[in-house]
Amino acid sequence: MLTIAYIGFGNSVTHYHLPYVEKKSELKVKYIYRREEDRLGDTEREAWYPHYIFTSDIEKVMTDPEVNLIVVNTPDAFHVAYSMMALEHGKHVLCEKPFAMTVAEAKKVFSLAKEKGLIATANQNRRFDADFRTVKKVIDSGVLGELVEIESHYDYYRPSIKENKRFGFLYGLAVHPLDQIISQFGIPKSTTLDCRSIDNPGISDDYYDMDLFYENGLKAIVKTSCYVKLDYPRFIVHGKKGSFLMPSLGHNSNKEYQPGPIVLAEENYSEEFWGTLAYVDEAGETIEMKVPVESTEYGRIYDNLIGAIEHNQEKIVKDQEVMAVLEIIEAGLKRAKEAK
Known part of the structure; x- marks a missing residue:
């Protein structure tokens, strides 16, 4: 049994952790730690979870012998400090992405975890x-043949971005698609990076176009722009035997939720959201078909943690993958800072 304490109580915890954790009998949530200043005027949500202990006493959380997993869901700048604190107190760590702000910081956390014989990993859900x-299902099937190029787009139409005069898109957004590519294809041999702001060059990073090159000739493109008015495929994959287009399913930030604990709804995507696959089969015939959308499985991170902590299984999110993503960011x- 893993007994969990969450550090932080933002959307990440309520939307992408608790609904999946509560479905697993091998997991128990005991604490949710919040700083006193974060609770002011925002205690109503705590009543939605009567079985958890809400506290602003970090020592109480860290020294409780029943707690063996700390999940860090604070603002990015505090990820390393709380991860190190948890490890020093003998707790395993699952930290939201970005795992750290630099490769050097990530190495410190991983080194301490190894020294303590503990698990520390990033929530690359x-x-x-x-x-x-x-x-991934289409790629792994092999019908596309040797891959030539994959594009990953996470685009918006938000002209208000011109008011954004701070950095943070790379750490807050690019960390997701970069990890997806690296989890599938490994660490690239080289990269070409176009990271800047269209409206505020040198003082923001809200546009990026990153090319990742692999030994076998594959090129992966990871791109985000806030000036894309027409819907664009989320993924475009080209291989020597065929192509696959995956439409955008919409942004999580655009979803509306009712007050109360998040209830996982069954995902039923209509055919307009299915992927489009075309390839040449072994007989030389062209096959065209629609591919149904797979389900979201954020709980897989916790399944792996149970295996890694209790059964010495390999971590699904490798340390090298975490550091490769951070190195690119x-x-x-x-x-982006030099883009003036």
């Missing part, structure tokens, strides 16, 4: 998104 799982941020 977006590799279990419905759309990416659909793309660090380099991209440098480019």
